[in-house]
Amino acid sequence: MYILGYTTMVASFVFALYGLWAYGYGIKRKKEMYLESGKGAVLAVFVTATIGICLLVYLLVTNHFEYKYVASYTNSSLAWFYRFCALWAGNAGSLLLWAFLLSLFALIIAYSKRTQTHALTPYALLVLLMNLVFFFLVLSVNENPFKMTKTIPFDGNGMNPMLLHPGMIIHPVSTYVGYVVLAVPFAYTIGALFQKDWSTMWVPIVRRWTLIAWFSLTIGNIVGAWWAYVELGWGGYWAWDPVENASFMPWLTTTALLHSLMMQEKKQMLKGWNVALVIVSYFLTLFGTFIVRSGVLTSVHAFSNSTLGTYFLIFMIVMFIFTMYVVVDRAHVWKQNKVVIEHVISKEMSFLVANLIFIGGAVAIFWGTIFPLVSEMLNGKKVNVGPPYFNEVTAPIFLSLILLMAICPIVPWKSASLPIMLRRLSMPLIMSVCIAVALYVNGKKDLYVILACFIVTLMIIVHMIELFHDVWKRRKRTQQSIGRVLVDLLKHNGRKYGGYIVHIGVAFIAFGVIGSQAYSVEMMKTLSLGESVKIGKYELLYKSLDERYEKDKDVVYATLKVHDDNKKTNVLEAEKWFYHHWKEPSSEVALQSSIFEDLYVVLSSWESDRSATFLIKMNPLVSWIWIGGIIMMIGAMIAMTHPMRGWRK
Amino acid sequence: MMKKLGLCLLLLLVLPIHVSAQTYDYNSKLFQRIVNQLSMQGHKEHDLATCTVKQQYYKEVLDMLNKGKSEEEILNYYVEQLGEQALVVPQKSGFSLTAWIVPIAIFMFGIFVIYRTVRRREGN
Numbered sequence: 001m002y003i004l005g006y007t008t009m010v011a012s013f014v015f016a017l018y019g020l021w022a023y024g025y026g027i028k029r030k031k032e033m034y035l036e037s038g039k040g041a042v043l044a045v046f047v048t049a050t051i052g053i054c055l056l057v058y059l060l061v062t063n064h065f066e067y068k069y070v071a072s073y074t075n076s077s078l079a080w081f082y083r084f085c086a087l088w089a090g091n092a093g094s095l096l097l098w099a100f101l102l103s104l105f106a107l108i109i110a111y112s113k114r115t116q117t118h119a120l121t122p123y124a125l126l127v128l129l130m131n132l133v134f135f136f137l138v139l140s141v142n143e144n145p146f147k148m149t150k151t152i153p154f155d156g157n158g159m160n161p162m163l164l165h166p167g168m169i170i171h172p173v174s175t176y177v178g179y180v181v182l183a184v185p186f187a188y189t190i191g192a193l194f195q196k197d198w199s200t201m202w203v204p205i206v207r208r209w210t211l212i213a214w215f216s217l218t219i220g221n222i223v224g225a226w227w228a229y230v231e232l233g234w235g236g237y238w239a240w241d242p243v244e245n246a247s248f249m250p251w252l253t254t255t256a257l258l259h260s261l262m263m264q265e266k267k268q269m270l271k272g273w274n275v276a277l278v279i280v281s282y283f284l285t286l287f288g289t290f291i292v293r294s295g296v297l298t299s300v301h302a303f304s305n306s307t308l309g310t311y312f313l314i315f316m317i318v319m320f321i322f323t324m325y326v327v328v329d330r331a332h333v334w335k336q337n338k339v340v341i342e343h344v345i346s347k348e349m350s351f352l353v354a355n356l357i358f359i360g361g362a363v364a365i366f367w368g369t370i371f372p373l374v375s376e377m378l379n380g381k382k383v384n385v386g387p388p389y390f391n392e393v394t395a396p397i398f399l400s401l402i403l404l405m406a407i408c409p410i411v412p413w414k415s416a417s418l419p420i421m422l423r424r425l426s427m428p429l430i431m432s433v434c435i436a437v438a439l440y441v442n443g444k445k446d447l448y449v450i451l452a453c454f455i456v457t458l459m460i461i462v463h464m465i466e467l468f469h470d471v472w473k474r475r476k477r478t479q480q481s482i483g484r485v486l487v488d489l490l491k492h493n494g495r496k497y498g499g500y501i502v503h504i505g506v507a508f509i510a511f512g513v514i515g516s517q518a519y520s521v522e523m524m525k526t527l528s529l530g531e532s533v534k535i536g537k538y539e540l541l542y543k544s545l546d547e548r549y550e551k552d553k554d555v556v557y558a559t560l561k562v563h564d565d566n567k568k569t570n571v572l573e574a575e576k577w578f579y580h581h582w583k584e585p586s587s588e589v590a591l592q593s594s595i596f597e598d599l600y601v602v603l604s605s606w607e608s609d610r611s612a613t614f615l616i617k618m619n620p621l622v623s624w625i626w627i628g629g630i631i632m633m634i635g636a637m638i639a640m641t642h643p644m645r646g647w648r649k
Numbered sequence: 650m651m652k653k654l655g656l657c658l659l660l661l662l663v664l665p666i667h668v669s670a671q672t673y674d675y676n677s678k679l680f681q682r683i684v685n686q687l688s689m690q691g692h693k694e695h696d697l698a699t700c701t702v703k704q705q706y707y708k709e710v711l712d713m714l715n716k717g718k719s720e721e722e723i724l725n726y727y728v729e730q731l732g733e734q735a736l737v738v739p740q741k742s743g744f745s746l747t748a749w750i751v752p753i754a755i756f757m758f759g760i761f762v763i764y765r766t767v768r769r770r771e772g773n
Contacts, residue, residue, distance in 0.1 A: 341766060367748070371739065382733070385738065388738050523676045587696060
């Protein structure tokens with residue numbers, strides 16, 4: 001099996017290398033035969049990668065501890081689906097997953113009816129094969145997932161307890177998919193630059209793949225935040241960790257790209273800008289991978305003892321030089337159109353400003369992420385750049401973005417009349433002011449919070465009124481029921497209304513972030529049995545401290561009876577898990593979640609007299625973040641089902 | 650008169666002692682604000698129950714607060730001991746100021762780009 005497994009890695013590398021040569025030669029000599037042969041190589045890479053990944057999954061699920069990777073990340077007491085998830089728990093497995101996904105997307109492009117005959121496709125496949133060569137080279141030389149142990153251990157090390165959560169099934173995979181998919185728009189862009197071809201297909205292809213990447217990154221980030229919140233026991237959901245930033249930055253740049261592609265589609269504007277965004281997004285994924293696997297920045301997500309950073313750094317430099325050469329050499333191609341905006345108050349202008357804010361946000365986060373390195377290199381001093389920095393720097397950026405989102409739907413293309421716009425804005429403005437005043441009257445005196453709530457409310461109301469207006473107009477025309485009209489609108493203009501739904505999801509997330517950041521209450525309290533403590537509207541009565549023994553762990557759990565002001569009673573169990581295979585205990589949070597707030601209890605420690613110390617938090621509106629995430633995904637799915645003009649051709 | 654003066658003096662002496670004798674615990678807002686600014690050598694997000702480094706920091710900060718030290722004094726104490734990396738954010742002075750200035754510079758650059766675009770439109 002070792003021979004079979006390792007052979008699949010080497011064979012994938014050889015096929016990818018051959019495919020690269022075949023495409024390169026075929027393009028240069030304009031010989032269809034070589035292009036066809038390259039296509040066959042893509043299929044061969046996919047087949048060998050599939051055999052390799054299936055083999056590793058089989059070894060993981062069936063506890064073959066003679067393999068180093070299996071012994072390092074699984075043990076016999078692990079549930080089968082976590083043994084499956086161990087595929088991406090370590091360096092070698094996750095790289096194999098990455099390479100497999102890349103080979104799958106290359107196969108889709110090579111054999112899809114829509115793209116296989118397109119002139120850009122050979123160039124795109126050439127670039128994707130460059131990536132595949134790198135990945136399979138690393139898998140063959142440095143990170144062979146089929147390496148064997150010197151002596152066969154009785155049992156494996158098992159997985160880090162923090163990874164034993166349903167989030168492990170979704171978060172890493174969706175983030176990887178997001179990262180890998182971004183190689184496709186990049187490949188097509190390099191192809192378009194080589195080919196000097198900006199035919200109608202480039203925009204729809206790039207848009208479709210970018211939307212898939214954006215969708216995956218959104219799921220990855222939201223599920224990652226939820227996972228951190230319920231599993232790590234620190235009461236937060238976003239720590240501005242370098243690796244979190246590394247997946248958030250491409251999300252920002254792809255969001256900007258999805259907006260500016262509309263400008264290119266409708267107005268033939270921002271071509272060069274879009275090229276830059278595609279390239280930056282791709283390099284941010286490489287940068288993120290470099291951070292995770294090099295250990296240059298401290299992160300809870302980083303893989304330990306990895307030497308892969310050097311490989312990724314070299315690959316990043318090579319790809320950068322290659323890309324810069326193509327971009328500079330073909331400058332006349334992407335510089336064809338300059339931005340000429342006809343009116344200051346127009347959708348074009350608002351999209352341009354939104355793009356600049358997105359990029360400003362990404363650059364600010366990038367700067368904060370690398371600043372510890374910059375400081376150490378240039379100043380010789382180590383510094384930390386933690387959450388307070390990012391919160392302070394990004395809050396005005398994101399608020400201005402939401403304000404723009406509030407105005408954008410009512411601004412038409414080309415030009416707008418200021419009085420008409422103000423008239424359309426008047427009702428949402430009045431309603432938002434009323435809500436801001438109501439907040440102030442109800443004791444929320446923080447002006448920054450009130451301003452933030454005002455802006456987010458304005459954004460929601462503008463979108464709701466716009467939607468209502470369109471429904472009402474269509475209903476008047478067709479005399480259909482509201483439900484029918486809504487379905488029709490989504491059917492006929494899914495891109496516009498899908499976008500609106502995404503915006504509403506963003507507003508929900510914004511409310512969740514504002515509420516949980518500004519009004520979270522935390523206390524640490526040591527309670528004796530029968531003692532109670534009050535936090536906000538809740539009274540917690542410490543009832544008991546017990547133990548139970550499970551197959552793979554011992555559990556200490558404290559039972560608390562929770563009463564709230566509405567005389568509702570609930571029982572919570574905060575637990576500490578001691579896995580037999582792991583030195584550090586892990587906290588299992590007791591969570592009472594409602595639409596308005598979460599009661600979050602962590603069992604911190606206990607004494608022999610059964611007194612126990614609890615970390616108790618009351619986090620307002622956190623569930624709005626998860627609701628917002630779901631709304632965003634629904635909106636994105638609606639938008640994805642409506643391709644751009646030219647895609648169906 | 651002397652008696653009253655003596656009483657006033659006694660009050661003046663006692664009052665600061667009374668004020669500084671304010672006791673803090675882990676739930677005090679000032680305590681939480683201070684520990685939230687400390688990186689605790691990378692142990693900030695660790696579980697207090699099991700992390701001895703974090704426990705040591707909590708104990709030290711609480712002791713200093715209860716001895717009457719101010720927030721600034723406590724933070725400075727750690728910066729003197731460990732350098733700037735004792736804090737979770739870069740200071741707003743010296744080289745570290747660039748961490749804060751660059752995002753503002755980017756913002757200004759963005760405004761400049763928009764201004765240029767508008768000017769170009771007017772030129773056209």
